[in-house]
Amino acid sequence: MKEILNEHFTGERALFHETELRIRSSVFDDSESPLKHCRYIDISDCTFNWSYPVWYCEFIRMKDSTIGENGRAGIWYVDDIKAENTVIEAPKCIRHSKGISLKNVTFTNGEESLWKCANIRIDKVRAKGDYFAMDCDGMEVTGLELDGNNSFDGVRNVTVRNSVINGRDAFWNSENIIIYDSVISGLYFCWNSRNVTLVNCTVETLQGMCYTENLVLKNCKLPNTSLAFEYSTVNADILGSIDSIINPSGGIIKADSIGEIIMDGERVDASRTKIICGGK
Structure with missing residues (x-):
């Protein structure tokens, strides 16, 4: 060479x-x-x-x-x-x-980066900028620190571990997503998606996890989260409280407490959702 x-x-x-x-x-x-x-x-x-x-x-x-x-x-x-x-x-x-x-890579201006790519491994990456990682297929993400709106739009077959994602509209229009041991903060998290699972995660969001099919939360905390799960099918095991939920389409929601439950009978069939508070 x-x-x-x-x-x-x-x-x-x-x-x-x-x-x-x-x-x-x-x-x-x-x-x-x-x-x-x-x-x-x-x-x-x-x-x-x-x-x-x-x-x-x-x-x-x-x-x-x-x-x-x-x-x-x-x-x-x-x-x-x-x-x-x-x-x-x-x-x-x-x-x-x-x-x-990508290992130990820093995107100081990661706006509109990592688009329409496949077979991606991310390890200890720091990125700042909107529209990071759009329309990608096949991602293994570990130790990502991301600040930016509209991240992971339209991605498929993604596993995220031990990451921190800040910014509104993350994981829209996505499919086959598993997120472990991570912190996600921002308005309107995860809309219009399918087959999304969160395990041991902390999520803070307003009107998050809406219009999503087959949403699963296992041992997750949802502080400062309100108006969640609108028109979503959900199986959620929430540690602690959630401020409010609105019009889920179906499933089971368990939490220690729920500040407000909004079920509009003209919008959804409330019988399709089982809500359990404090083990009752």
Whole structure:
């Protein structure tokens, strides 16, 4: 494998169509698409300062590197990429890609990043920005810290563990979701979704978990949560209290206490939902 060390690249498509390179301690500066149609590229301690740094590539390894704030649309149409100990400062990074592994990666402006991707592993990632992770299929997420609205919209086949997700409208239009040991805070959590399970989670939300089919909560806490479960089918085992629930479509809801139960007979058939408070 050819090694490139301490280089400063300028000019469009600086390493176009290159194969089997080990790039160390180098800077890709003020021109577009430095790595395009490349294969088997090992990147370490590098900086990308302009748009479209990694496109139409395969088998990319990136470590201890930075995609700067002008490196917009940084990683698109890539098959098999692993990034570790890397900072991504630009929005709209990682789209239309598959075989993605991110470990100790920070998205300082993760707006509209990780879209329409498949086969994704996330481990100890921190991200800030709206519309993170949209229309993805097959995600294993551990230790994510996310601040941003409209995250995980339209995702499928996702497992989340030990994560903190802050922001409104998370997990809309999603399917086959399991979330373990996590904290989720934000208005309108999880609407229009199917087959969503939360285990040992804490959720704070207004009008959350509505219009969802087959919603399961096991040993979950719902502090400061009100007007939940509207038009949802739900099997919920809630530790402690919930402020209010409104018009669930059916199922079983257990809680130590419920501040208010709103069941509008003109909207739902109340007999289809069993509500148990304090074990009674």
